[in-house]
Amino acid sequence: MAKSKIRMGMVGGGQGAFIGAVHRIAANIDGQIELVCGAFSSNAERSINSGADLYIPGGRCYATYQEMFEAEAKLPAEERMQFVAIVTPNHLHYAVAKAALESGFHVLSDKPATFNLQEAMDLAEIVKSTGQLYGLTHTYNGYPLVKQAQHIVASGQLGKITKVVVEYTQGWLADKSGDEGKQAAWRIDPARAGISCCMGDIGVHAANLAEYVSGSKISAMCSDLGSVVDGRVLDDDGTIMLRFDNGARGVLMSSQIQVGDENDLRLRVFGEKGSLDWSQLEPNSLWLKSNSQPTQLIRTGVGEFCPAAQGAIRTPAGHPEGYLEAFANIYGNFVKQIRAFEAGEAHSNEAFDVPGIEEAVRGMAFIENSVTFSQSETKWHDFVISPL
Numbered sequence: 001m002a003k004s005k006i007r008m009g010m011v012g013g014g015q016g017a018f019i020g021a022v023h024r025i026a027a028n029i030d031g032q033i034e035l036v037c038g039a040f041s042s043n044a045e046r047s048i049n050s051g052a053d054l055y056i057p058g059g060r061c062y063a064t065y066q067e068m069f070e071a072e073a074k075l076p077a078e079e080r081m082q083f084v085a086i087v088t089p090n091h092l093h094y095a096v097a098k099a100a101l102e103s104g105f106h107v108l109s110d111k112p113a114t115f116n117l118q119e120a121m122d123l124a125e126i127v128k129s130t131g132q133l134y135g136l137t138h139t140y141n142g143y144p145l146v147k148q149a150q151h152i153v154a155s156g157q158l159g160k161i162t163k164v165v166v167e168y169t170q171g172w173l174a175d176k177s178g179d180e181g182k183q184a185a186w187r188i189d190p191a192r193a194g195i196s197c198c199m200g201d202i203g204v205h206a207a208n209l210a211e212y213v214s215g216s217k218i219s220a221m222c223s224d225l226g227s228v229v230d231g232r233v234l235d236d237d238g239t240i241m242l243r244f245d246n247g248a249r250g251v252l253m254s255s256q257i258q259v260g261d262e263n264d265l266r267l268r269v270f271g272e273k274g275s276l277d278w279s280q281l282e283p284n285s286l287w288l289k290s291n292s293q294p295t296q297l298i299r300t301g302v303g304e305f306c307p308a309a310q311g312a313i314r315t316p317a318g319h320p321e322g323y324l325e326a327f328a329n330i331y332g333n334f335v336k337q338i339r340a341f342e343a344g345e346a347h348s349n350e351a352f353d354v355p356g357i358e359e360a361v362r363g364m365a366f367i368e369n370s371v372t373f374s375q376s377e378t379k380w381h382d383f384v385i386s387p388l
Helices: 018-029 044-053 065-074 090-102 117-130 144-154 198-214 307-311 323-342 357-374
Strands: 006-012 033-039 083-087 106-109 134-136 161-169 218-226 237-244 249-255 264-271 275-279 285-289 296-299
Touching: 006 018, 006 065, 006 090, 006 323, 018 033, 018 083, 018 323, 033 044, 033 065, 065 090, 083 090, 090 106, 090 117, 106 323, 117 357, 134 323, 134 357, 144 198, 144 264, 144 275, 144 285, 144 307, 161 198, 161 237, 198 218, 198 237, 198 249, 198 264, 198 357, 218 357, 237 357
Parallel strands: 006 033, 006 083, 083 106, 106 134, 161 249
Antiparallel strands: 161 264, 218 237, 237 249, 264 275, 275 285, 285 296
């Protein structure tokens, strides 16, 4: 039987949208996915025009996502989309994912998964009841050296993990002028972004990365969030002290008002025998350090890597791979998961290294916990997965 590409639909990501274009590039990199349909905007005319710009046949450029799911479900199995990429502002994530799953389509959603934690918990039940696949684009997990870092920790090379320090800082919202424009407008709007701006937009990435690499879960938090720019309702800066379920302590710093910072995501993991240091600005370098051996610089493509890291490398050493390739690794793994699902084979998110509904729920809990705990006079709070 001839192989065919996995057929993707998209909700959101129309004309002028940053993240929708990134998703489409990532989906195209490995030649495994074909964008066959979309509802690209809440404005019907813009949705149709956006689809036309992408050379999608007019009959499959839809005015609404509801219309798209209904029409696609009626097409022959070999023609209809198999999964939908959700790239809308946060307030629409749940409704679109719910409708897609209940219509028989797999979902790959941009983060955070939903508008609030209750929606994420409800979505988990829908994923379970429908049996469809659900993935979440925590992009930074897709970097080869992040996967190698996870392997180094899991193999015990660092010894018992004692401290985790993760920073994710930007400067683009450092003054009021940053509030203008399509990318900022919805992120600072509680009606569309949810309870948080900074922690919901980038802090949740940092928390996920810390758990992914360290192999431990956040168990308690001491949160201090704030809005530096006058007039903003949502946080644009914050620092959170962490405790992990293995006994390690940590610090998470996230900010969008640090002037001059671009997209500075850095993770350091310290153990009793060694430590790791990785930065998204230099993603092809991973530093391995100890008190008794020379510091080692691990470079993408040089030497041997664990299978997950090796599978994420596309080019020989010295050919930089970055954000788009990391994004493509999430898409590539999700495609493999879909193929396994359709072949009746084991298809868990963990087996295919795809962030799933568990990470979705934990991410929303982190966001709500960070905001609620920051408003409390109590210093430490247990990490809880329940609406506060």
